Amino acid sequence: MGKANATMSSAAAATAPAAQAPAATPAPTAAHGHGHAAGEQQPPRIHIRAQDGYRWDELPVLVYKEDGGTHFKSITRQLLCPGQGLGCELRYFEIEPGGHSTLEVHQHIHSVIILRGRGQCLVGETVYDLALHDVIYIPTATWHQFRANQGEHLGFLCMVNHDRDRPTRPTEAVEARLRQNPAVDGFIRT
Amino acid sequence: MGKANATMSSAAAATAPAAQAPAATPAPTAAHGHGHAAGEQQPPRIHIRAQDGYRWDELPVLVYKEDGGTHFKSITRQLLCPGQGLGCELRYFEIEPGGHSTLEVHQHIHSVIILRGRGQCLVGETVYDLALHDVIYIPTATWHQFRANQGEHLGFLCMVNHDRDRPTRPTEAVEARLRQNPAVDGFIRT
Structure with missing residues (x-):
């Protein structure tokens, strides 16, 4: 379904039906850094219309991590709220389906809400089943990984501080220790 | 649909189907203050399961504003992420349908994403049509009001700083000035 431009004059917005202006869905791009987007310097957009398919008007679909690697699979990122003035991004x-995020740990915190589909996540040593609108809190210094392992896409919003430490992946020794828990061993992908 | 308890043992979580533990939907309550919930002192919950009907397990449905008034109508609040360690709440x-938030202004910022239904909002002097997953940014010191005026519920997530100034409502003089714009005049409810 085509949707209107995000910015409208007040009179038009109050009275006129939305003009048709379908936006293309961009392929994932490496533009914008690790949560520190170039757009951070621009005035924030007041209204970003959702398109079908969990995309947003003129909002790039970004690679999950810029440095690539095989520790994640089939995952994209879109920066809905760059965090101007709030100190937090969304x-x-x-x-x-079949993909996963990186198994990682960091000092910063995540607050997550599921927006699409279902899957599972590891938080610490517990695996949680995730369904639409479930809320997940990832505490500081806690190993975590998300997986779309229920035959569906898994889409989620993640609230995080704009200024944050970089994630760390497990060393072989740490991974061996984590895998001593059978539930963790059966879940994680590295 | 009943959903399982939020906390599971790691072994059970990895292997067992979810136990049935339907939670009652509480009526709106005045518990928890203006974004400064008593729960802020408690350890955050790792997993809060969504129930049907835009409610969450053991999460109270709160009144919109504790001081009441006729400047809002038919609106409730649920604190999904109290903001521990992030400085932001969700x-x-x-x-x-037919309800609205308060027409107000404050120094703090909102980042909003629509989670249910459709409606409209005023931001500054522009009225925006809102549909599922649209993103709205309310800048500092900007008059705003949300309305469920499309015959549907309007539900949205709102990201905000935990520490923030209190909202201000328009004086008669300010309201008269705002109403000089016909689009605003036709939209606002005070």
């Missing part, structure tokens, strides 16, 4: 991550 | 507001 990102939308989407994992295709 | 709240879910829901307006019944």
Whole structure:
């Protein structure tokens, strides 16, 4: 379904039906850094219309991590709210069926809400089943990984501080320790 | 649909189907203050399961504003992420068909994403049509009001700083000035 431009004059907005201006869905791009987007310097957009398919008007679909690697699979990122003035960003991550995020740990915190589909996530040593609108809190210094392992896409909003430490992946020794828990061993993908 | 308890043992979580533990939907309550919930002192919940009907397990449905008044109508609030360690909260507001939030202004910023239904909002002097997953940014010191005026519920997530100034409503003189714009005059409810 085509949707209107995000910015309208007040008179038009109050009275006129939305003009048709379908936006193309961009392929994932490496533009915009690790949560520190070039757009951060621009005035924030007041209204970003959602398109069908969990995309937003003129909002790029970004690679999950710029440095690539095989520790994640089939996952994209969109920066919905760059965090101007709030100190927090809101990102939308989407994992295709069979995909997963990186198993990682960091000092910063995540607050997550599921926006699409279902899947599972590891938080610490517990695996949680995730369904639409479930809320997940990832505490500081806690190993975590998301997987779209229920035959569906798994899409979620993630609230995070704009200024944050970089994630760390497990060393072989740490991974061996984590895998001593059978539930963790059966879940994680590295 | 009944959903399982939020906390599961790691082994059970990895292997067992979810136990049935339907939670009652509480009526709106005045518990928890203006974004400064008593729960702020408690350890955050790792997993809060969504129930049907835009409610969450053991999460109270709160009044919109504790001081009451006739400047809002048919709107509730749920505190999904109290903001521990992030400095930001994530709240879910829901307006019944025909209802509206308060027309107000404040120094703090809102980042909003629509989670249910459709409606409209005023930001500054522009009225925006809102549909599922649209993103709205309310800049500092900007008059705004949300309305469920499309015959549907309007539900949205709102990201906001935990520490923030209190909203101000328009004086008669300010309201008269705002109403000089016909689009605003036709939209606002005070």
